[in-house]
Amino acid sequence: MAMVLLAGGFLLPAQDNEKKEEDLKNPHEGKAEAVEAGRKQFLNSCSGCHGPNAEGGRGPRLLKSGVVRGSSNRQLFTLIKDGVKGSDMPPTKAPDEKIWEMVSFVKNLNAPAYEANASGNAESGGKLFHGKAGCAGCHAIAGKGGVIGPDLTNAGMSRSYANLRESLLQPSERPSEGYLGVTVTLRDGKKISGIAKNNTNYSIQVMDRQSKLYLLNKLEVSEIVFKKSSLMPEDFGKRLSKAEIDDVLAYVSRQVERVPVPGGEAGAKEQ
Amino acid sequence: MRVKQFAVVAAMMAAGAMPAQVRYEDILKGPSGNWLTYAGDYAGQRHSPLKQITTANANQMTAKWVHHVENAKRLECVPLVYDGIMYVTDSNLVIALDARTGRKIWQYKAEQVKRQDINRGVALLGDRVYFATSDAHLVALDRKTGGLLWSKPYADTKKGYFATVAPFAAKNLIVVGVSGGDSGMRGFVAAYKADSGEEAWRIYTIPARGEPGSESWGDLTLDWGGGGTWLSGTYDPALNSLFWTTGNPWPDFYGGDRKGDNLYSDSLLSLDVDTGKMKWYFQFTPNDVWDWDAQAWPVLIDMPVNGKMRKVVLHANRNGFFYVLDRVTGEYLRATPYVEKLSWAKGIDAKGRPILIPGQEPTPGGKVACPSVRGASNWMSPSYSPATGLLYVPTLEQCDVYTSSSKHPEPMKGFAGTGAESVPSEPGKFYMRALDPKTGAKKWDYPMTGDASSWAGTVSTAGGVLFFGDDDGQMVALDSKDGRHLWHFNTGQRLTASPITYEVAGKQYVAIATATDVMAFGLFEPAPSVPLVKERIED
The missing domain is CATH 1.10.760.10 (Cytochrome c-like domain)
Known part of the structure; x- marks a missing residue:
């Protein structure tokens, strides 16, 4: 099976081949207990490389990962079962049923929140x-x-x-794009505080708390201070x-x- | 000095020199520095009072900025501009741009939509942006932030509908139409309350069984007759009339299952904007078998007819005739052919019906007829200059081989009763054609090189300049008086949208969506050196 190298060195079977085969069905699909069982296995076997919260480390990040979100059941199952040759990702001897629990967990990390069965009121x-x-x-x-x-x-x-x-x-x-806190000082001394919707060497677009937009040419700006932390x-x-x-x-x-x-x-x- | 000037402009914009909202009264006034509705004004003239760019200086125009729309393949939107912000669309996507720089301010993506159809743009009203998703949801967004206010389905994709339309805003209503007429559906126009999204009215373009006009169909085709309403409309506030065009009858190329006129397909409808009640209709191509949707732009002007001023609507139809109708009553006044390649009718009779030339209908083996299936013109926008009194129509001289099939039509299966293709030995040719509405005569013609693949429209200005996209992917400026070339710019892309013009901070821009980008042009100015601004990051 052809493999493709994706961002973060994450190897997946090539999509072209995948299209020709029907995707595998996860026998635990939609089961919250499988997600939990997968989480436990993940903490034992995977978190050393992928991080305790799947945030990545020696191995790629699996949380909020476009690559995981775009992967089929077959791709994830094969990857966990066979590992990735030439990398530190080993194959596993775990039975298929356990592998599917891990697939459930990894997929759930990336599923829309609406489908994640949030437990709160x-x-x-x-x-x-x-x-x-x-x-x-x-x-x-x-x-x-x-x-x-x-x-x-x-x-x-x-x-x-x-x-x-x-x-x-x-x-x-991970501050959201377009929501970085900023204070812009204009050449006339006026200060504008808000969020930077866009910024280049030549213009900056700032929205203040009253949703007033300032479309500024950098010629009229003397200093820009971005907030390091999120607002x-x-x-x-x-x-x-x-x-x-x-x-x-x-x-x-x-x-x-x-x-x-x-x-x-x-x-x-x-x- | 320059810095001071910029600061003043910024201060003006920040101080809210413009009203905070796009009011109905503002749209009524027509284009100014802003471009607030699809055709710039309700009359659909696409004529701007801006005159910084003139016939004398258009040769000094240059590109000002390009905004690339990620994943775009074929942009067809008309950008709208208000208060320095431009709103553009792609399939299920709205983007707000700084109209001076092309930098993105926000974007909204309807992530859950399964369809990916082209999109023709937004409507602005109040502090909201309205647009239609491919699967026919009307979406209201906060104009300043792009935040979603509501998304309401107005047509069911399971019944053959989809949407490409730029919504239309007037009073407190947002009006939309539907696509899908090439595969069977029942067209309608519907209006929604701008604040709540509640449906105010809906009028079907194909009558229900037993209603007047239903006798002009066959049994099956009445339920699935098409009559799409996919182009936005024009509006006469004094008459309270909305002018909306309807598409082809289905199946497109075989009329045997729908003997009769097939009302109200291929028509112009005059609707009461408050109720949707039909005031009158005019059908251009009864029992159409060439797929000549009436989706060409209805342009409203007042002009003398036989010595008397009349309120008229101009319509350069796909079928090759240029119509003048009384827009108060729908009375037919005149139709003149505006293409030479016209084989299906000898002319239009005194009542406005075509005088057919026999044997021009599609056949199973194929019949060459003209104009082509794309029509002598199409939805690409013409413009009208009150200064020259001319209507500028992107015109295609082309014939097609039309084929038909009497196979039992099955709706929503992509069956159109077969189709049309070009004649290899006779490639089509585009012209920018200036028509005199008073006589129907051609005043001047500007032929274009290219492969007859353009879908680009026009905008005319008080500076005496006509801008349009040509058949080679070039933005072109002509003298609107005589068609003399003034300027051109190769965008390097196929053009499938209509340009606009607007002004921000005292500078006039001309903008057009290309296949994958939005581009803005203006007069050349030496660039000031922009010193690097000190940036710091603080806790």
Whole structure:
């Protein structure tokens, strides 16, 4: 089987071959207990290289990984079973059933949050989001909320649960593009604070908290100070109880533009 | 001095020199520095009052910026511009750009849509951006952030519908149409409340059984008759009339299963904008078997007809005739052929019906007829200059071999009753053609080299310049008076969209979506040296 080298040295069977074969079915598909069993195996056998939270280390990152998201069951199963020749990824002697549990875990790391069966209480989470936790001060859902943080109306589909959790508890790990905090000093001394929607050597586009846009030519700018950390407070892990965190995550995970339905149609037509 | 000038401009923009919202009244005024609706104004003239670029200085134009749209293959959107921000679309994608630099401010992607059809652009109203996904959801976005407000399905893909339309905004309504008429569906136009997305009205372009017009169909074809509504519309606020075109009857190339006129396919509809009630219709090609959708742009002007000023609508139809109708009543006033390659009709009679030339219909073995299936013109936008009194129409002189099949039509299976292909020995040729609406006569012609693959439209300006995309992928500027070449720029790509013009911070730009990019042009200026600005990162 032909292999292709992807970002991060992650080897996968070539897509062309894959198209010719029907994908394998994971016997544990949709089973939360298989995800949990896979997680335990992962901690024992895989986390040494891939990191305890699958964030990557000697081996590639598996969390929020486009490569994993784009991989078929067959590709992931084969990779775990056979390992990757010429790399540190060894084959495994684990029975197929156990391998499928690992596939379930890795896939779940990257599944949309909506499908991750979040355990918290979404209703309580909604009250926290729009109330005491203060999330809506910066984030909007269906037009309700602030503008200084990413819109979360479709967060349940556009992000994985793990990603949402990380964003809530360690927001500076991976700040969202277009939401970097910035203060721009103009040549006349005026200061503009907000988020940098774009920045080049020749222009910068800044939005302030009132959603006012400043389209600035660098000729009129004397200094730019970016905030190193995310504008999102770092202390939600302390401000909220464990249950409240789960509730907020459950609420955000339920936010989808469209409730997903299996199937659908494809194709394009010129009209 | 220059720095000071920039600072003043920035301060003006920041201070909200423009109203914070795109008001209906603003769209009513027509284009200014902004370009607020598909054709620039409700009358569909695509004529801008901007005149920084003139016939005298257009030869000093140059590219100002290029924005590459990732994964784009065929952009067909008309960019809209408000308050220095440009809004462009691709399939299931909206991007807001800094209109001076082409830098992205936000983007919205409808990730869950399974279809990937082309898209013709957005509508702006209030502080919202509206657009249609390929699977016919009307989506409302926050204009400043791109945040999703709502996404509502308005047509069912399982019933043969999809969407490419640029929504139309007037009063508190957003009007949309549907595609799918080449494979069987029942066309409609629908209006939604701009704030809530609640449906205000819906009118089908194919009558229901028993309704007037239903007798002009066959049994099966009545349910699946097509009449797509995939192009946006024009609007006369004084009459409260919306003008919307309808597409071909289905199956496209075989009329035997739909004997009759097939109302209201291939027509121009005048609709009450508040209720959707049909005021009148005019059908250009009854019982069409050449796939000549009426999706060419209806242009509204007032002009003398037989010594009396009339409110008219101009329509350079795919079928090769240039029509003038009274837009108050729908009365047929005149039609003149605007292409030489026209074989299917001798002319149009006093009631507006074509006088057919027998034997021009598609046959199982193939019949050469003209214009081609793409029409003498198509959805690519013409423009009208009040200064010259001319309508500028991208025109295709071409014939096709049309084939038909009497096979029992099955809807939603891609069956169109067969099709059309070009005649290898007779390649088509594009012209930029200036027509005089008062007489229907051709005033001037600008032939284009190329392989007859253009789908690009026009924009005309008070500077006396006509901009358009040619059949070789070049942006071209002509003197709108006489068609004299002023300037051109090779974009290196096939052009399948219509240009616009706008102004930001005292500078006029001309922009067009190419196959994979959005490009903006303006007058050459020496570039100031931009010193590197000190950047720091702080906790």
